[in-house]
Amino acid sequence: xxxxxxxxxxxxxxxxxxxxxxxxxxxxxxxxxxxxxxxxxxxxxxxxxxxxxxxxxxxxxxxxxxxxxxxxxxxxxxxxxxxxxxxxxxxxxxxxxxxxxxxxxxxxxxxxxxxxxxxxxxxxxxxxxxxxxxxxxxxxxxxxxxxxxxxxxxxxxxxxxxxxxxxxxxxxxxxxxxxxxxxxxxxxxxxxxxxxxxxxxxxxxxxxxxxxxxxxxxxxxxxxxxxxxxxxxxxxxxxxxxxxxxxxxxxxxxxxxxxxxxxxxxxxxxxxxxxxxxxxxxxxxxxxxxxxxxxxxxxxxxxxxxxxxxxxxxxxxxxxxxxxxxxxxxxxxxxxxxxxxxxxxxxxxxxxxxxxxxxxxxxxxxxxxxxxxxxxxxxxxxxxxxxxxxxxxxxxxxxxxxxxxxxxxxxxxxxxxxxxxxxxxxxxxxxxxxxxxxxxxxxxxxxxxxxxxxxxxx
Numbered sequence: 001x002x003x004x005x006x007x008x009x010x011x012x013x014x015x016x017x018x019x020x021x022x023x024x025x026x027x028x029x030x031x032x033x034x035x036x037x038x039x040x041x042x043x044x045x046x047x048x049x050x051x052x053x054x055x056x057x058x059x060x061x062x063x064x065x066x067x068x069x070x071x072x073x074x075x076x077x078x079x080x081x082x083x084x085x086x087x088x089x090x091x092x093x094x095x096x097x098x099x100x101x102x103x104x105x106x107x108x109x110x111x112x113x114x115x116x117x118x119x120x121x122x123x124x125x126x127x128x129x130x131x132x133x134x135x136x137x138x139x140x141x142x143x144x145x146x147x148x149x150x151x152x153x154x155x156x157x158x159x160x161x162x163x164x165x166x167x168x169x170x171x172x173x174x175x176x177x178x179x180x181x182x183x184x185x186x187x188x189x190x191x192x193x194x195x196x197x198x199x200x201x202x203x204x205x206x207x208x209x210x211x212x213x214x215x216x217x218x219x220x221x222x223x224x225x226x227x228x229x230x231x232x233x234x235x236x237x238x239x240x241x242x243x244x245x246x247x248x249x250x251x252x253x254x255x256x257x258x259x260x261x262x263x264x265x266x267x268x269x270x271x272x273x274x275x276x277x278x279x280x281x282x283x284x285x286x287x288x289x290x291x292x293x294x295x296x297x298x299x300x301x302x303x304x305x306x307x308x309x310x311x312x313x314x315x316x317x318x319x320x321x322x323x324x325x326x327x328x329x330x331x332x333x334x335x336x337x338x339x340x341x342x343x344x345x346x347x348x349x350x351x352x353x354x355x356x357x358x359x360x361x362x363x364x365x366x367x368x369x370x371x372x373x374x375x376x377x378x379x380x381x382x383x384x385x386x387x388x389x390x391x392x393x394x395x396x397x398x399x400x401x402x403x404x405x406x407x408x409x410x411x412x413x414x415x416x417x418x419x420x421x422x423x424x425x426x427x428x429x430x431x432x433x434x435x436x437x438x439x440x441x442x443x444x445x446x447x448x449x450x451x452x453x454x455x456x457x458x
Contacts, residue, residue, distance in 0.1 A: 005075060005338040010290070012337040017077075020336025021344025023201045024079040027330035027367050028345075030153075032352065034227050035059045035082040039320060042091035044100045045256065050244065050318065056356055057240040062317040064349035066310035070324070071342025074303035077288060077331055078281070079345045080310045083323035085408065086272055090320045094265045097257035104315045105250040106262065110269040111312025111321070117274070118304035122436075127278055127304075129434040132295040132384075134416050135282050137396035139381040141403035141412045142283035146326045147375025148404040150368035153226055154181035177224050177365045180211045184369035192333075192373060200334045200370045207366035226364040233357035240353045244318035264454050269311075271447050272410050273321050277307045279409040280324045287378050288332045326409070333374045391427065395420035414444035 002008055007017070036055035043049050063081035070078050094103035117123040151157040155178050160166035168174055173182075184207030191199035211230035214220070222229045254262040281304075285297045297303065307324060314322035331341050352358065385396045399416030403409055421441040424433050446453060 001340070005340045007338055007340065010337040012335065012340075014340065016335040017338055017340035018344050019198050019201055020077060020331035020334040021341035022331075022348065023204065023334040023370065024077070024325075024328050024331030024336065024341065025345045025348045026201070026204050026362055027327035027370055028079050028081060028325045029352070029362060030227055030364065030367065031063065031081045031084075031325075032056060032059055032356065034084070035087055035319060037227065038084075038087050039091050042095050044095040044103065045098055048100060050100055051241070054241045054244040055319070057242055057353065058244045058317040058319040060240070060349050060353045060356070061242070061245065062310075062314045062319040062322055064346045064353070066306070066313050066322045067342050067346035067349060069309065069346075070303060070306045071339030071346060073306050073339075074299050075339035076281075076285070076290075076299065076303050077336035077338060077341040078284065078303075078328045079325045079331070079342065080307075080322050081325055081349075082314055082319045083273065083276060083321055083325075085276070086269060086323060087320040089265065089268055089272065093268065094253070094257075097261050097265075098253040099249065099256065100318065101247050101249040102253035102256055103265075104318050104320070105248045106253050106266050107269060107315025107321045108248055108250060108312045109266060109315075110273055111308050111310070111315060113266075113270050114274060114308030114311055115305060116308075118301065118308050121301070123274070123278075123304045124300050126436055126440055127282065127300065128294075128296060129436040129440070130282075130295075130417065131392065131420065133386060133392045133396055134399060134420060135286065135291075135295040136381045136384040137399040137416060138279045138409075138413060139283040139286040139378050140385070140396075141400040142279060142326055142329070142409060143287075143375040143378025143381070144400060145375075145403040145407070145409065145412075146329060146371045146378075148407075149326075150364075150371030150375070153364035153371075154178065154368035155224065155226070155365075156181060156368075175224050176214050176218055176220055177211070177226075177363070180207060180214055180363075181365040181368055183207065183210065184366055185372055188369045188373050198334065200330060200373065204362065204366050204370055207369065208362045211363050211366050212361070228361070228363045230361060230363045230366070233361065235357050236355055238354070238356045240356075246316060247318055248316060260454065260457050264450060267447075268450065269321060271443065272408075273307075273311050273323055275410040275413045276408075277304075277324045279403075279413050280326050280328070281307075283378065284324075284326070284328050284332055286381055287329055287374075288337055290337070327371065329374045329378060330370045333370070333377055391423050392420070395423065410447075414447060417441055418444050
């Protein structure tokens with residue numbers, strides 16, 4: 001095991017990896033409930049809805065297979081599951097124009113495209129063409145992004161009435177769920193700075209238990225907890241329903257929705273999946289100390305190929321496209337450095353398939369503190385950005401702020417790449433820009449203007 005996962009070489013241990021894998025699972029387990037709610041809440045062109053129990057099984061199976069694969073093949077400490085944003089594209093951009101089977105067929109095609117880009121080496125070349133300073137900026141941006149996710153999910157930050165965002169949901173901190181989150185945040189900070197082994201995992205468990213006690217004693221609106229309401233489940237065992245797995249129609253969407261509409265959906269899926277995963281892989285690997293002096297990630301080709309396979313697995317399972325989760329950074333914060341952590345995460349997903357009621361125990365108030373702490377840890381990469389050089393600092397700044405401000409890793413990467421390329425060209429340094437970076441910039445221009453392009457074509 002030591003040789004296979006390079007535990008000693010990466011300064012890790014079996015116990016450290018298992019703790020990290022469990023922490024990653026607990027940080028991303030919400031997807032087991034949230035993905036079925038998003039997909040199950042939409043209807044396709046025929047008015048059909050997908051079964052929530054079947055979606056739950058599909059989500060777990062796809063996550064387990066993909067996460068174990070990335071651990072065994074890529075030796076990376078990443079959790080992989082249905083991507084938020086990608087599932088929304090399937091539910092609200094694809095399904096209204098085609099059947100569910102046809103929409104999932106497009107997801108499989110997305111995976112195939114990403115696999116081809118990875119196997120051909122193009123995807124690795126694109127990642128290596130991005131300047132090192134922007135790679136560090138991606139890490140910082142992801143840190144801010146996952147911290148914002150944690151704050152919003154916990155209800156500490158909400159949509160404002162006279163401003164885009166505000167403190168709490170009313171302009172003030174109200175409700176016991178927010179109090180539980182604050183307790184969890186202070187607990188994980190204290191445990192972490194005191195270097196307590198398993199600090200993040202301990203904090204999640206203790207805060208989850210507190211949430212269950214508070215919810216059982218006080219009369220709290222279930223909606224205030226978010227997707228997961230902390231309570232002891234009535235049952236423990238639930239048999240999985242595999243009815244949706246394999247229910248796909250690869251090319252039917254082009255006939256049903258039209259070539260232009262299908263291509264727009266496919267382009268959006270490919271670009272979002274491509275760069276969301278790329279940004280997360282760079283950011284989490286950087287935080288784990290796995291990148292070399294030039295910003296290259298070990299076994300990158302294998303990781304990128306598995307990422308494409310995972311997207312296809314998600315479509316084949318009808319769980320929508322799988323992607324690497326930013327919550328993997330929580331496991332890295334707990335010490336995960338190798339694929340053994342991912343195998344642990346995937347193994348827990350498999351077990352959860354038969355105990356799905358247990359996945360409804362840990363609320364956002366208990367998991368979110370870990371995301372905020374990890375966001376703080378990832379912010380330390382900002383020291384590697386040359387802020388005194390505006391030709392790099394401005395693109396880095398745009399990369400960082402647009403990830404949390406637009407709730408998208410892809411948007412941040414796109415803004416950073418385009419602005420960097422334009423600035424270098426304006427200074428007469430066009431020849432120093434890798435030709436792939438020009439191509440990527442043009443692709444992002446098309447991505448940001450996709451609706452206008454679509455209107456012109458139609």
